[in-house]
Amino acid sequence: MPQIDSHQRCQAQDLLRFIDASPSPWHAVARMIEWLEEEGFCGLDERESWRLEACGRYYVLRDDSSLIAFVLGTDPLPEAGFRLVGAHTDSPGLRLKPNPAHAAEPMLRLGVEIYGSPILATWTDRDLSLAGRVALRGETPTVCLVDFEEALVRLPNLAIHMNREVNETGLKLDKQTELPLLLAVLEQELPPAQQFLKLLAECIDCSEQAILGFELCAYDTHKGAFWGAEGEFIASSRLDNLASCHAALEALLAEEETAATRVVALFDHEEVGSESFKGAGSSFLQDCLFRIGAALGLGPSEVRRALAASFLISADMAHAFHPNFSGWYDSEHKLVINQGPAIKVNANLRYTTEAFSQALFIGWCEEANVPFQLYVHRSTLSCGTTIGPIASARLGVRSLDVGNPLWAMHSVRESAGTCDHAFLIGALTQFFACPRIPVSG
Numbered sequence: 213m214p215q216i217d218s219h220q221r222c223q224a225q226d227l228l229r230f231i232d233a234s235p236s237p238w239h240a241v242a243r244m245i246e247w248l249e250e251e252g253f254c255g256l257d258e259r260e261s262w263r264l265e266a267c268g269r270y271y272v273l274r275d276d277s278s279l280i281a282f283v284l285g286t287d288p289l290p291e292a293g294f295r296l297v298g299a300h301t302d303s304p305g306l307r308l309k310p311n312p313a314h315a316a317e318p319m320l321r322l323g324v325e326i327y328g329s330p331i332l333a334t335w336t337d338r339d340l341s342l343a344g345r346v347a348l349r350g351e352t353p354t355v356c357l358v359d360f361e362e363a364l365v366r367l368p369n370l371a372i373h374m375n376r377e378v379n380e381t382g383l384k385l386d387k388q389t390e391l392p393l394l395l396a397v398l399e400q401e402l403p404p405a406q407q408f409l410k411l412l413a414e415c416i417d418c419s420e421q422a423i424l425g426f427e428l429c430a431y432d433t434h435k436g437a438f439w440g441a442e443g444e445f446i447a448s449s450r451l452d453n454l455a456s457c458h459a460a461l462e463a464l465l466a467e468e469e470t471a472a473t474r475v476v477a478l479f480d481h482e483e484v485g486s487e488s489f490k491g492a493g494s495s496f497l498q499d500c501l502f503r504i505g506a507a508l509g510l511g512p513s514e515v516r517r518a519l520a521a522s523f524l525i526s527a528d529m530a531h532a533f534h535p536n537f538s539g540w541y542d543s544e545h546k547l548v549i550n551q552g553p554a555i556k557v558n559a560n561l562r563y564t565t566e567a568f569s570q571a572l573f574i575g576w577c578e579e580a581n582v583p584f585q586l587y588v589h590r591s592t593l594s595c596g597t598t599i600g601p602i603a604s605a606r607l608g609v610r611s612l613d614v615g616n617p618l619w620a621m622h623s624v625r626e627s628a629g630t631c632d633h634a635f636l637i638g639a640l641t642q643f644f645a646c647p648r649i650p651v652s653g
């Protein structure tokens with residue numbers, strides 16, 4: 213049995229509470245901003261010029277779902293460089309179409325688009341709700357967050373009597389005709405579009421005419437939970453990758469002062485390729501780092517020096533070994549839950565880890581007394597990727613990819629280890645405290 217101490221359990225509990233309060237990327241970022249402001253961080257606006265104070269704590273937001281938070285270090289930036297941790301705020305799932313409401317006699321359904329690559333079958337028979345953001349008419353348009361909170365929509369399964377082969381073939385859903393979510397019985401006097409807009413307007417407390425657009429995600433209202441003989445596992449939606457976002461911020465807040473400037477960069481749109489004006493493929497992180505340099509009176513070549521002295525840890529969840537499906541893993545790289553973060557390796561650079569960045573991370577783990585594991589994908593399967601390769605290539609900064617072991621990645625309910633969350637926080641905290649990144653050779 214793993215020994216779970218109360219500190220580890222507490223950190224996992226905080227994580228579950230954070231995810232429960234973050235049903236969409238916009239909610240996750242809003243929650244993290246509240247948290248940062250409680251810890252004395254000041255918001256910076258990309259449209260304004262920045263004035264930064266020594267050892268100051270700041271955050272920058274791009275379009276409400278990508279967030280960069282940083283704490284200035286005590287040592288000169290060109291020598292100490294940046295300690296960067298990157299993760300993503302979005303999770304795969306179902307998003308409402310622009311005109312979602314339609315009649316499917318005798319029901320009103322909401323049409324959905326698939327965002328990223330969720331395991332669709334896991335969305336059936338769940339107590340689903342909707343959350344996201346709505347653009348409202350005003351003198352100039354404004355945006356507000358919305359969350360229905362209670363179970364509102366559902367995707368009931370087809371009874372086995374009509375789908376006798378389901379346990380042999382698996383559940384296959386037609387993405388256009390079998391995925392719309394059931395909302396209500398049709399009302400005779402109200403067209404479907406009005407019926408839905410009325411609900412949405414009531415939830416926001418605005419008029420239906422004020423709604424100019426929305427981005428709404430379906431989510432499971434089932435709260436996060438501990439499970440296992442000793443509560444050694446956690447289950448929740450969106451562990452991929454809100455668990456890494458949470459760990460990054462916990463590590464950022466663990467120390468008052470460090471020699472190097474610490475940066476946490478959390479991007480939207482990883483699940484759909486990162487190429488947007490706020491994704492990891494955008495200028496956001498680079499812009500922020502150069503502007504930090506400029507605010508400190510450094511020219512571009514001094515910031516380039518700082519980048520050369522920097523290091524990026526890209527944190528995203530990894531595939532835990534599942535004994536029921538042992539043939540899908542590489543037998544020498546089985547990730548065991550609660551045995552620490554995985555260093556993710558891929559010869560074709562789907563992950564950025566190389567020998568030297570791996571060596572550095574192992575050093576930080578050892579200093580923090582954190583176990584670690586090595587992961588490589590089974591050779592017959594195509595490997596996923598994450599923000600690491602994109603962000604480190606944009607910046608020209610050495611990097612590695614790590615992540616905590618996770619079961620059922622992209623299921624509406626994923627599982628991970630209670631101890632692993634604290635382990636990752638410990639390793640990232642140690643990394644942030646590193647005063648100088650050693651050079652290879």
Ligand code: ZN
Binds near residue numbers: 452528598
């Ligand atoms: Zn991920």
